[in-house]
Amino acid sequence: MIQTPESEKAMSSTQPSSLASVANARQERTHASTATGTGLEARGVHAWFGKNYVLKDINLEFAAGSVTALIGPSGCGKSTFIRTMNRMHEFIPGAAMAGQVLLDGKDVYAPGVDVTKIRLQIGMVFQKPNPFPSMTIGENVLSGLKLAQIKVENKDELLESCLVRAGLWNEVKDRLDAHGGSLSGGQQQRLCIARALAVSPQVLLMDEPCSALDPGSTLRIEETIRELSDSMTIIIVTHNMQQAARVSDYTAFFLSDGGPGEMIEVSRTSEIFSQPKDQRTENYVTGRFG
Amino acid sequence: MPLIRSVFQDELDSVSQTLFELSVMVSDSMAKATSALVGKNLPLAEEVITFDEKIDTVQHDLDARIIDIIARQQPVASDLRALVTALRMSADLERMGDLAHHVAKVVRLRHPASAVPEQLLQLIESMGEAAEKIAAKTGVVISTRDTSLAAQVEKDDDEMDELHRKLISKLVEPSWPHGVETAIDLTLLGRYYERYADHAVSVSRRVIFLVTGKFA
Numbered sequence: 001m002i003q004t005p006e007s008e009k010a011m012s013s014t015q016p017s018s019l020a021s022v023a024n025a026r027q028e029r030t031h032a033s034t035a036t037g038t039g040l041e042a043r044g045v046h047a048w049f050g051k052n053y054v055l056k057d058i059n060l061e062f063a064a065g066s067v068t069a070l071i072g073p074s075g076c077g078k079s080t081f082i083r084t085m086n087r088m089h090e091f092i093p094g095a096a097m098a099g100q101v102l103l104d105g106k107d108v109y110a111p112g113v114d115v116t117k118i119r120l121q122i123g124m125v126f127q128k129p130n131p132f133p134s135m136t137i138g139e140n141v142l143s144g145l146k147l148a149q150i151k152v153e154n155k156d157e158l159l160e161s162c163l164v165r166a167g168l169w170n171e172v173k174d175r176l177d178a179h180g181g182s183l184s185g186g187q188q189q190r191l192c193i194a195r196a197l198a199v200s201p202q203v204l205l206m207d208e209p210c211s212a213l214d215p216g217s218t219l220r221i222e223e224t225i226r227e228l229s230d231s232m233t234i235i236i237v238t239h240n241m242q243q244a245a246r247v248s249d250y251t252a253f254f255l256s257d258g259g260p261g262e263m264i265e266v267s268r269t270s271e272i273f274s275q276p277k278d279q280r281t282e283n284y285v286t287g288r289f290g
Numbered sequence: 291m292p293l294i295r296s297v298f299q300d301e302l303d304s305v306s307q308t309l310f311e312l313s314v315m316v317s318d319s320m321a322k323a324t325s326a327l328v329g330k331n332l333p334l335a336e337e338v339i340t341f342d343e344k345i346d347t348v349q350h351d352l353d354a355r356i357i358d359i360i361a362r363q364q365p366v367a368s369d370l371r372a373l374v375t376a377l378r379m380s381a382d383l384e385r386m387g388d389l390a391h392h393v394a395k396v397v398r399l400r401h402p403a404s405a406v407p408e409q410l411l412q413l414i415e416s417m418g419e420a421a422e423k424i425a426a427k428t429g430v431v432i433s434t435r436d437t438s439l440a441a442q443v444e445k446d447d448d449e450m451d452e453l454h455r456k457l458i459s460k461l462v463e464p465s466w467p468h469g470v471e472t473a474i475d476l477t478l479l480g481r482y483y484e485r486y487a488d489h490a491v492s493v494s495r496r497v498i499f500l501v502t503g504k505f506a
Binding site for chain 2: 241242245273274275276282285286287288289
């Protein structure tokens with residue numbers, strides 16, 4: 001379907017409520033998270049591209065049901081770091097890593113671990129929305145199941161629940177047969193989130209999911225992140241400091257001083273944006289460099 | 291790595307500069323009000339009363355500027371603390387200006403008589419000096435962000451409290467010879483000086499928060 005002025009209007013009219021709910025989502029959560037497992041942990045993670053040493057000794061824990069933002073200037077290794085989490089890093093020729101990544105206490109790099117299974121448990125959303133353009137909206141959402149040959153009893157129910165959780169259902173429920181490429185950028189990104197959700201990952205990695213989106217879609221996705229964090233662990237790389245401040249429970253600051261990227265400071269997000277401990281963090285969040 | 295955001299930094303510096311200027315203005319105001327009170331000087335009292343409007347204007351402009359900076363620069367961490375505390379410090383300083391204005395109004399109300407009996411002139415002068423000293427020190431605290439000096443302002447306030455107690459003890463003496471009206475004037479005047487110093491303490495405490503992130 002072509003984007004019409006009407007549909008644009010319908011989207012923008014939802015913005016005030018999105019703003020309000022994003023504000024509300026910043027409140028302490030009153031109900032327990034339903035996220036399963038003990039979360040994700042990086043232990044002494046190092047990474048290389050060929051001879052280029054890009055990431056040095058990262059130790060980070062991501063509690064189940066938490067949202068962690070990774071911030072830092074370009075080239076500090078944030079994206080490389082999250083790509084080591086679900087073993088996407090090794091796709092790149094010459095790429096190497098050392099250290100452990102534990103999902104529920106089990107090393108995802110242990111010998112004999114099925115990489116495909118790891119990626120089902122640790123999903124990823126990329127900077128640019130990448131739906132399969134010739135697949136329908138419905139097919140896009142269920143494509144992961146097909147690829148992994150997972151059988152589900154009620155596909156329609158799963159389709160709806162994924163789209164609802166990704167915050168896209170109301171906008172597409174009447175045109176599930178339309179092509180993924182016919183959606184707006186913000187809708188496509190939410191479609192990619194819905195696709196990632198269909199295989200029920202425990203962890204969702206998001207690499208600058210909003211950098212190509214308008215403010216309305218951005219807020220809508222931030223709201224989606226807050227809702228999803230009730231049931232999964234989320235790690236988001238963002239260059240938008242306000243976004244990190246709005247959506248995350250914890251923030252980790254990465255920095256490279258010419259050498260490999262290092263994790264300088266990790267703390268509750270409110271700490272990082274009100275009283276960071278390290279002067280370099282302070283300089284970065286206040287925009288004094290980077 | 292080179293530091294950036296120089297425009298923003300200039301804006302923050304100018305906020306500190308205006309706060310310092312406000313502290314000088316209210317210090318000056320109180321010095322003149324005391325002088326008018328002790329010397330029964332009506333023109334000087336009028337000057338203080340008129341000058342208060344100027345203080346208010348500077349404060350309003352400063353607050354508008356701070357809100358504008360927050361809206362456009364989205365400050366965080368120490369920058370955010372600097373601006374939020376600046377908003378509150380400006381309110382404290384403006385209030386100090388009001389208190390000097392109140393003192394001047396008592397002068398005008400009692401003119402050509404003196405609001406302060408002869409025997410108490412020295413005590414009131416001491417309170418005026420203490421107020422001036424504390425305001426001047428507060429100005430230095432604002433511009434240097436020196437937390438140990440900020441802590442000293444609290445000590446100076448103890449001096450003011452002591453003078454205030456001394457004044458009250460004179461007023462409640464059974465042999466008080468100056469009548470009810472004068473007693474009320476002096477009660478209020480004493481209160482004005484004492485509150486003036488309290489607001490200065492409050493400004494200093496906010497500087498401590500601004501620097502350390504902890505409430506003093």
